Amino acid sequence: MRLGVVDYGASNIHSVARALQSLGSKVLIVDTPDKFKSIDRLVFPGQGSMGSCIKKLYETEMITPLLEAIKSKPFLGICLGLQVLFDSSEESTEKGLGVINGSITKINDINNENLKIPHMGWNNVKIEKEHELFSGIEDQQFFYFVHSFVAAKTKVCITTTYYGEEFVSSLATENIFATQFHPEKSGEIGLKFLENFINWKI
Numbered sequence: 001m002r003l004g005v006v007d008y009g010a011s012n013i014h015s016v017a018r019a020l021q022s023l024g025s026k027v028l029i030v031d032t033p034d035k036f037k038s039i040d041r042l043v044f045p046g047q048g049s050m051g052s053c054i055k056k057l058y059e060t061e062m063i064t065p066l067l068e069a070i071k072s073k074p075f076l077g078i079c080l081g082l083q084v085l086f087d088s089s090e091e092s093t094e095k096g097l098g099v100i101n102g103s104i105t106k107i108n109d110i111n112n113e114n115l116k117i118p119h120m121g122w123n124n125v126k127i128e129k130e131h132e133l134f135s136g137i138e139d140q141q142f143f144y145f146v147h148s149f150v151a152a153k154t155k156v157c158i159t160t161t162y163y164g165e166e167f168v169s170s171l172a173t174e175n176i177f178a179t180q181f182h183p184e185k186s187g188e189i190g191l192k193f194l195e196n197f198i199n200w201k202i
Contacts, residue, residue, distance in 0.1 A: 001025070001026070001040045001041065001198075002025075002026045002027070002028055002038060002039050002040055002041075003020050003025045003026065003027050003028070003039065003040070003041045003042070003043060003198070004027075004028050004029075004030040004035065004036065004038070004039030004041070004042045004043065004069075005017045005020070005027055005028070005029055005030060005043045005045060006030050006042065006043070006044045006045070006062070006066065006081075007029050007030060007031040008053050008056040008057055008060070008062070009048070009052070009053075009056050010045055010046065010047040010048050010053075010080070012045055012046075012047045012182075012184070013029065013045050015184050015185070016043060016045040016078065016184045017029065018184075019183070019184040019190070019191060019194055020043070020194060020198070022191070023191065023194060023195050023198060025198055030042070030062075031060070032060070032062070033060070033061050033062050033064075033065045036062075036065040036066065036068070036069045037065075039069070039073070040073065040074075041073055041074040041075070041076075041197070041198070042069050042070070042073050042074070042075050042076070043075075043076045043077075043078065043081075043197075044066075044075070044076070044077045044078065044080075044081035044084070045078045045079070045080075045081060045184075046077070046078045046079025046080030046081040046082065046083070046182075047079065047080060047146075048080060049080075049091050049092055050080065050083055050084055050089045050091050050092045050094060050096060050104070051091065051092030051093065051094040053080060053084055054084065054092070054094040054095070054096070054097075055094060066097075067097060067099075070085075070097070070099060070176060071175075072175070073175065074175050074177075074197070074200055074202055075175060075176045075177065075178075076177050076178065076179075076197050077176070077177070077178035077179070078178070078179055078182060078183065078184070079146070079147055079179070079180060079181070079182055081178060082151065082168075082170075082171065082178035082179060082180050083096070083104045083149060083151065084096050084097050085097055085099040085100045085176070085178055086098075086099075086100050086101075086102050086103060086104050086151060087100075087101060087102060087103060088103045088104070089103060089104035089105075089149060090103070090104065090105050090106050090149065091104065091106070091148075091149050099176065100154070100156060100171070100173065101154075102151065102152065102154055104149045104150065104151055105149065105150060105151075105152065106148060106149055106150075107119060107147075107148055107149065107150055107163060107164055107165070107167075108164055108165050109164045110164060110165050111164065113164060115163065115164045117148050118146055118147055118148040119145050119146070119147055119148070119163045119164075120145065120146045121144065121145065122142045122143070122144055122145075123142060123143070123145050123161050123162075123163060123169075123181075124140045124141065124142050124143075124161065125140065125141055125142070125143050125159045125160075125161055125169050125170070125181065126139060126140060126159055126160050126161065126162075126169075127139045127140075127158070127159050128157055128158060128159055128160055129157070129158050131158050131172055131177075132196060132200055132201070133158075133170075133172070133177055133193060133196045133197055133200060134158070134159070134193070134196070135196055136192055136196070137189060137192060137193060137196075141189050142186075142189070143169070143179075143181035143182070143183065143186040143189065143190060143193075144181060144182050144185040144186045144187075144190070145161070145163075145169075145180065145181050145182070146182065146185075147180060150165075150167035150168065150180065151167060151168040151171070151180070152167065152168070153166060153167070153168055154168060154171065156171045156172060156173045157170075157171050158170045158171055158172050158177075161180070161181075167180065168180065169181055174202075175202050177197065177200075179193075
């Protein structure tokens with residue numbers, strides 16, 4: 001089995017690749033359209049803005065094979081990899097992939113807690129629905145976050161986290177799973193999560 005890690009110019013793809021390799025996986029960096037055919041599972045790591053990401057995917061002609069892979073292979077989106085699945089974002093005029101209905105919004109300090117933006121550091125994750133990717137992971141475990149934009153709670157929500165407001169920290173639908181947190185930066189618990197993705201039976 002070979003895992004593909006999408007390269008759209010983000011700087012954290014290699015940390016994701018190294019984490020997967022440490023678990024014994026064969027990893028291919030997917031930076032051209034033809035490479036989508038050579039993978040069994042796909043990871044879309046997250047860093048940067050939706051606008052620059054979508055533009056890069058179009059420039060490299062990866063948008064169509066990416067959408068085909070998302071529909072047909074086990075898929076894990078991380079941080080921006082969660083946000084691009086939605087229709088749109090306040091961060092950019094570029095449209096998202098439209099795989100999940102809804103929009104991404106900026107973190108709202110609705111309770112005037114003088115929050116620092118971006119939300120950066122460890123925060124707990126509340127499990128709202130059971131899912132195989134959280135097998136062996138207890139409720140309220142801490143994962144690492146770095147982001148300024150969030151998805152509001154949806155019917156495909158698996159976990160939530162609070163930072164100024166409650167937001168989706170992971171979601172799932174069929175073969176798709178996505179997290180707002182960074183499992184590759186979340187120590188042993190993050191590696192357990194990635195191991196669950198590698199072994200995910202769909």
